[in-house]
Amino acid sequence: MPAALAEVVSDFKEMQGQDKLALLLEFAGELPPLPADLEEAAMEPVPECQSPLFLHVDAADRDNVRLYFSAPAEAPTTRGFASILAQGLDTQSADDILAVPDDFYSELGLAALISPLRLRGMSAMLARIKRHLR
Structure with a gap:
């Protein structure tokens, strides 16, 4: 797991409830x-x-993959998941991103607090990123 994503996971592990x-x-x-040059319609x-x-997913430089997300302000859970992936994986190499466990989000400890459908959304984001990189 890239160091930036491991740090995010660690931050969540330190929190309770x-x-x-x-x-x-x-x-x-x-x-x-x-x-400014990226519109939601092109995403x-x-x-x-x-x-x-x-x-x-901009993988033109496979050693410096850029990730961009757009989610409405009134969707804080979705925005939070996207932000975790952005902070943890943006600018990482394609190989490092592909090596992230598909279920890494389970280590965040949110399963008891958030519906499985919402967690499935985070899984889907990571799966789509990986699909682009393959």
Whole structure:
């Protein structure tokens, strides 16, 4: 697991109960804005997410993969998951991203606090990123 993503997982492991949700909401507020030259219409939708989420994988440089996400402000869980992936995987190599366990999100300890459908959305985001990189 890339060091940046391992650090995010560690942050969640240090939290208990509702503090984990508070941390997820912090991540939601930290989702980077899209660059000016990238429009949501040109991005891939992730229909498995309960809220509208779009992603773009720029793997032109496989040693420095860029990830972009768009999710509405009124979808904090989805934005939080996207932000975790952005902070943990953006600028990593394709090989490092492909090596991330498909179920890494289970280590965040959110299963008791968030519905399985929402967790499935995070899994789908990672799966689509990996599909692009393969």
